[in-house]
Amino acid sequence: MEKLCFPLNVAKMSDTQEFRRRLQTVLRSVYDNGLTVETANRLSGGASQETWLITLEGNGTPETLILRRAPEGTESTPDSAAIGLPNEAKLIRAAEAEGVPVPSVIHVLEPDEGLGEGFFMSRVEGETIARRILRNDEYAQARGALPAQCGKALAGIHSIRVDGDPALKVSTGLDQLTYYEDIYQSTGACRPIFDLAMVWLRENAPAPLEAVLVHGDFRLGNIMVDEQGLAAVLDWELCHLGDPREDIAWMCTNSWRFGQSDKRLGGFGDVEPLLEAYAAMGGQSLTAKEIDWWEVLSSIKWGVMCMLMYESFRSGADPSVERAAIGRRVSETEMDLINLLEEQRHA
Amino acid sequence: MHDQPSVSELVQAVKNFVDETAMTHLKGRAGFHARVASNVLGTVLRDLEDRAANEAEEKRRLTDLLQADPGESLDSLNRALQAKIRAGELTIQSQDLVNHLKMTAIAQIKVDQPTYSGLANALKE
Known part of the structure; x- marks a missing residue:
């Protein structure tokens, strides 16, 4: 049992490090800044869509950001009614232009950034419960x-x-x-x-x-x-x-x-x-x-x-x-x- | 078969364990599921207690409403009711239909989710 678990844990650990490294690369280019991704914690979401809380350390960057994403290979959501994350980002931006209170979309993920589909948005303080x-x-x-x-x-x-x-x-x-x-x-x-x-x-x-x-x-x-x-x-x-x-x-x-x-x-x-x-x-x-x-x-x-x-x-x-x-x-x-x-x- | 403890007592014992021991040790998603599990066991206890009487009442009301043979099963009575509603033979204008469905919904929600606000609304009206 231990023999099986050990390599799996290592794989998981390096995945996490690789994920954070990619986040950092993308965000450094977004903010044109040598920022550091301090933490990335998964908040919620189903099998195909994830929400992450990301904390940053850097000059002129927000302390926290939200990432909504669908990992690679899961872009097509099983719920056919859902419009997909790039469309969601587009509509949130359109809503902001109409004066609707929304989080600001900061960056929409590109395929070559290796993070799947999704977007970064500002973290709005408040209560949803x-x-x-x-x-x-x-x-x-x-x-x-x-x-x-x-x-x-x-x-x-x-x-x-x-x-x-x-x-x-x-x-x-x-x-x-x-x-x-x-x-x-x-x-x-x-x-x-x-x-x-x-x-x-x-x-x-x-x-x-x-x-x-x-x-x-x-x-x-x-x-x-x-x-x-x-x-x-x-x-x-x-x-x-x-x-x-x-x-x-x-x-x-x-x-x-x-x-x-x-x-x-x-x-x-x-x-x-x-x-x-x-x-x-x-x-x-x-x-x-x-x-x-x-x-x-x-x-x-x-x-x-x-x-x-x-x-x-x-x-x-x-x-x-x-x-x-x-x-x-x-x-x-x-x-x-x-x-x-x-x-x-x-x- | 003996029944000491009875099925209800056994379920109650498991519910006690979930409420007093498991739930206090579990956090996050597992804690949430423990709370759901406890609520489910509450539903199981009420279902064990009330199902026979509720179904007998429901069957009596349906037999009256549909003027059906008293030997018909509850399932076939409900299928017959569904067919009459679908055919437009029974509509919300039928006080007997609305009364029956309301009593059935009240009996069901008292078992499933007795704290649901819709039950208080139904009893108030």
């Missing part, structure tokens, strides 16, 4: 400011022009309903609340609004919040062209209120101030009621995503207790769906 943002005293002022700030940020994102970008697919509300309905039916599950909600959505679908750039995962957990409120919009990999109401409703989904159900917008506020700020900044003029259909769709989407994550346990692809357990969270979305449909019955 929803339960802390919703409960801690130091975010009280932020919670008050967030609805309007989110409205303004969404108006900025939705105004980004991306004509003809082949990475961005059009996905309307009904496209998404069909997509998730097909997955649900392919699992063979019989959960009549999902059937009822899907039939209701199809029969009550609103006319689509003109397609805009949609963030696709705009909710607590994917935004950086500081004591003043919205510090940065993160996680751009699910961007697509679609209906602006999708982004607003996703943040309203009860699954993303993290227990603070009485506040429709993310558990921290009402949706009306978001809609006011959104319209004031050039977005469509929308009413809270126009978000209802999309909120039902959002619960369906999250419920089917939970089913899919459980499928990865059932198929043996991921044997973790977390993947098994998430199958028993589908009932959360069933509870929300029947509550929402009951409201629609009285509407």
Whole structure:
């Protein structure tokens, strides 16, 4: 056993050193400076996308940077909905130009730099953990400011022009309903609340609004919040062209209120101030009621995503207790769906 | 077969071990999974306790709603309900349908995630 482990550890060690050496070479050229990469720690990410926190020592360089990357050989992400890191970098830069708070993209990796696909960006200070943002005293002022700030940020994102970008697919509300309905039916599950909600959505679908750039995962957990409120919009990999109401409703989904159900917008506020700020900044003029259909769709989407994550346990692809357990969270979305449909019955 | 300890007692004992010993020694990703494991064991205990009564109630309500043969299995009753919903024969305008689905969802979430906010909303309305 030891004989086997020893060379593996050595290989791992030299990989780490080689990784840091390459990081240092790239960053020295970016900053035109003899800086040193002090540490590189992997923060999170799945099998194909990694997020690294890098600390630097050098004159005129930031102390910390974030690297988002897909190592070589894993450029094509298994999630076909994701747009890929170079596109993500392009959209973050476009969002910055629209005044949306985002990390600054510092450098997009080139193939000959030997680090795979990805980009360096500035590290924005703040909190992403929803339960802390919703409960801690130091975010009280932020919670008050967030609805309007989110409205303004969404108006900025939705105004980004991306004509003809082949990475961005059009996905309307009904496209998404069909997509998730097909997955649900392919699992063979019989959960009549999902059937009822899907039939209701199809029969009550609103006319689509003109397609805009949609963030696709705009909710607590994917935004950086500081004591003043919205510090940065993160996680751009699910961007697509679609209906602006999708982004607003996703943040309203009860699954993303993290227990603070009485506040429709993310558990921290009402949706009306978001809609006011959104319209004031050039977005469509929308009413809270126009978000209802999309909120039902959002619960369906999250419920089917939970089913899919459980499928990865059932198929043996991921044997973790977390993947098994998430199958028993589908009932959360069933509870929300029947509550929402009951409201629609009285509407 | 004897049942001293019973299955529930055994699961409870494992949950005690996870909560009081394993979790205090584990950090990071392993600590997170230990917390998930503890929650799962809580679900297992509630499922063992409530499934028989919940399924009997669900079956009784479905038999009424669909005016079905009392001998039909729960699975075939749910498939029949699904077919009627898909065919548009039962819609959200049916108070009986909505009541049944709501009671079913409440019973399920009480087992799966009893602290979920949506349950409190359902009971409040």
